[in-house]
Amino acid sequence: MTTLPMFPLGSVLFPYMPLQLRVFEERYLIMLARVLDSAPAEFGIVLIERGQEVGGGERRFGVGTVARVTQLEAPEGYLSLVVQGERRFEVTEWMPEDPHPLARVRELPDLEWDDSLLQRRKQAEHLVRRTLSLASEFVDQEWSPDVELSHDPIAAAWQLAAIAPVGPLDQIVLLRSDTMADLLENIIELTEAAAESLAW
Incomplete structure (x- = not known):
């Protein structure tokens, strides 16, 4: 404290x-x-x-x-x-x-990386970059779809959370993630919802 x-x-x-x-x-x-x-x-x-x-x-x-x-x-x-x-x-x-x-x-405790999460991290990154590209057709985005991420997997996961094209309330959900697996799942779920809203 x-x-x-x-x-x-x-x-x-x-x-x-x-x-x-x-x-x-x-x-x-x-x-x-x-x-x-x-x-x-x-x-x-x-x-x-x-x-x-x-x-x-x-x-x-x-x-x-x-x-x-x-x-x-x-x-x-x-x-x-x-x-x-x-x-x-x-x-x-x-x-x-x-x-x-x-x-x-x-x-709050630091999130810990496990190599078994690598595929989910790659999935999250692909989805975030694709959705950023889609969103850029409608409005100027703060982050480019090809923005470079850290080679450190923990840093890269948090960077994905930050650049995902979601609103502040969804960002709070990401920030509150209890584990690295939760963070990646939340990034995927919330970015998928953002992509669906752009497709309408």
């Missing part, structure tokens, strides 16, 4: 994935000043369930990912930073804001 400064967002951060942020709210500028004053420079990111990113008062999901600051720039009026998704966590208690959100969290 540990206490983490928290940054609720309208998007999901996955382990092994980068995320670019623009920070201009005073409470989060204060949070980052505190975070950057210690090593490692980390905070938690959770998806907003209801409400808006700006101004506070939002309702948040209880599972998220530790974000480690890897790049930082300070253009006039805001901070621009890149973070890397690290470990998953579950919020056990929301603390009084100080002035930014703060929570007690419990780290």
Whole structure:
């Protein structure tokens, strides 16, 4: 159990994935000043369930990912930073804001790879790439169908979860996966549903 400064967002951060942020709210500028004053420079990111990113008062999901600051720039009026998704966590208690959100969290176990899952991982990758290609015919996609994945099988599985063309609520299902087999099955099931909706 540990206490983490928290940054609720309208998007999901996955382990092994980068995320670019623009920070201009005073409470989060204060949070980052505190975070950057210690090593490692980390905070938690959770998806907003209801409400808006700006101004506070939002309702948040209880599972998220530790974000480690890897790049930082300070253009006039805001901070621009890149973070890397690290470990998953579950919020056990929301603390009084100080002035930014703060929570007690419990780290979730890392998922373990088993070579018997290789075929399912290949199936998941083929399906995600095919669906990204299909989706690109209708709307601009953040990720290209031929985006390169890590050679590490655990990292690659999380990257597949992140690039799968599904919505934030489905991404939370992926982030909550208890085992690597569950993660791959969830990627396949949710991506198949996304592909079916595109085919209509």
